[in-house]
Amino acid sequence: MPTPTVTRLSKSRIVAGLQCERRLWLGTYRRDAMETTPESQAVFDTGNEVGDLARVLYGPGLLIGHVDNTSKALAETAEALQRNGKRQTLFEAAFQHKDVLVRADVLKPVAGGYDLIEVKSTTSVKDYHLVDCAIQAWVIQNAGIALRRVYLAHIDSAFVYEGNGDYNGLLVAEDITTEVTELMQQVPTWVRRLQKVLRGSEPSIATGEQCSKPFDCPFFEHCRSQEPAESKYPVTILKRSAALTRALLDEGFVDLRKVPAERLTNPIHQRIRKASVTGKPFLDPAAAEQLDGLGYPRYYLDFETINFAIPCWAGTRPFQQVPFQWSCHIEQRDGSLKERAFLDLSGNDPTRNFSESLLRSLGTRGPILVYNKGFESGRVADLADWFPDLADALLALNERMVDLLPITREHYYHPAMMGSWSIKKVLPTVAPELDYDELDDVADGGQAQLAYLEATHPETSADRRATLDTALRRYCGRDTIAMVRLLQALAGR
Structure with missing residues (x-):
């Protein structure tokens, strides 16, 4: 057991401690118990990319370096601030007060002092952002810097990238000075309480809602294992x-x-309880009646998408789900199946080829079966907006879509689904041989996005790209064959 000796706090440590004191303690003394997932790392990387862009949009200025050397960062910041007659915008300026260290994203000189601009890769101001900024402002002001205003710069979800590297307008700065000023009064109390936590032993706090609000805790499995x-x-x-x-x-x-x-x-809760008590699945015969009326050919369709915080293709918005892959199993009346697919890992805008190949493969008649219609139909509507010459044909696809999710939710439940109607929970109960757990590299939508990013990275080898291509095709195809088997189970076949 580590001996508690640390009292120094940072903004991120305070935010962690306000979420859960045990998280703060573990993050200080038991980092070996931390679980960092590829998905959480991707979120972190996105934040860094937005921060890098902010330095371009709010520049020119001086970037304070020394990420791993607090003393040098503080000294470089002090030197930059003391340059009489040459005030300039500072990025990642370092300040310390009462053993609390902060790094300011943007410190912009204005008449009578500085404006603090905190940059976030979200599309709006969150309550925890205010806490974040209050901590920074408290330290900076107590370090002798006159702050005029505090802003939270976040991504404007309405921004449309026009191309040519022009990202002016991507970030919008909201004035949060009033809210931050009010919260600053609480910061000294937070600091004293959390420094006391760090001087003690590991807090005994059971897992609960705090484990995922406002952030997923990387120590969840460590804490759960002790319960x-x-x-x-x-x-x-x-x-x-x-x-x-x-x-x-x-x-x-x-x-x-x-x-x-x-x-x-x-009724759904009652169904879950009954199945849990009896251990028996529930299948409503009405599902077969509903599905038997569907014509042929039947198209079982699934999309995979990528959503960039900083759009890279003209005409797209921040975090817009842009499709790069589709898979379709086509079932004829005699039960025969064939598979069609599209995947673009070139890194170029995939949407035109995606649309044209989709239209060629889906024809003009027969139901298109999807799982959670809002997702696929929303992407088709986006494509119709981007390509007016294909709009009528694309929107006609949406008219043919049949959503298997509500049908399944209303008519089927298996105890092993554990309250979830995710296709990945449903499939093992109707076709255990098609379990997603046996897939390599890509086994869910988040991993599909990470695989796309890796495959399109210029430094990825041809062999690795080929491996990811195969994994993505297997995963997306698994989603569509899953719907085939699900419909068969619902229909009693």
């Missing part, structure tokens, strides 16, 4: 019912099977 094993069917599998779940837990109900049937009024 008693969950019930086989915990009440938390009742989705979209936070108030009910909290009430049941407060009353001592941990196992859903122990909850009185009359406590659950939602």
Whole structure:
């Protein structure tokens, strides 16, 4: 067990401690217990990319370096601020007060002092951003810098990239001075409390809502491993019912099977409980009646997309889901299947070829079966906006779409689904031989996006790109064959 000796805090440590004191302590003394996922690293990388762009948009200025040397960063900042008659914008300026260190994204000189601009890769101001900025402003002001205003610069989701590297307008700065000024009064209390936490032993805090709000905690598995094993069917599998779940837990109900049937009024919740108690799946014969009316050929369709915080293709917006891959299994009346697919890993805008190949393969008649129609139909609508000459044909695809998700939710449940109707939870219960767990490299949508980014990176080798190509095709094809098998199960075949 490490001996608590650290009292120095940073902005990120304080934010972590306000979320959970145990997270702060573990992040200081037990970093070996941290689990960093590729997805969380991708979020971190996106933040760095937006920060790099902010220095271009708010420049010119001086970047304070020495990421791993606090003393040198503080000294370089002090030197830059003392240059009489040559005030300039500073990026990553370092300040310290009461053993709290902060680095300011942008410190811009104005009449009578400086403006602080914190840069975030979100599309709006969040409550935790205000806390973040209050900590910075408190340290900077107490370090002797006159702050005039505090701004939160975030991504404008309405920004449309016109190309040629012109990102003016991507970031919009909101004045949050009033909110930050009010919060600054609480910072000294936070600092004293969290420094006391660091002087003590590991806090005993059970896992709960704080493990994912406002951020997923990288120490969740460490903390969960020290707690008693969950019930086989915990009440938390009742989705979209936070108030009910909290009430049941407060009353001592941990196992859903122990909850009185009359406590659950939602038919889907009742179905989940009954299946958990009996161990038997539920299949409503009405599903077969609904599906038997579908004509042929049947097209089982799935898309994969990429969403850049900083758009790289003209005509796209920040975080817009841009499709780069589709898979389709086509079923004829005699039960025969053939697969069609499209995947573009060139790094160029894939949308025109995506659209044209999709139209060629889906024809003009027959139902198009998807799982969560809003996603695919939304992407088709985007494509129709981008390509007016294809718009009518593309929008006609949306008229043919049939969503298997609500049909499945209303007519099927298996205890192994654990309250979820995700296709990845449903498929193992109807076709266990097609389990996603046996897929390499790409086994979910998040991994598909990471695979795309890796495959299109200029430094990725041809062999690795080929491996990722195969993995992406297997994954997207698994989604569509999954829908084939699901429809067969719902239809009683």
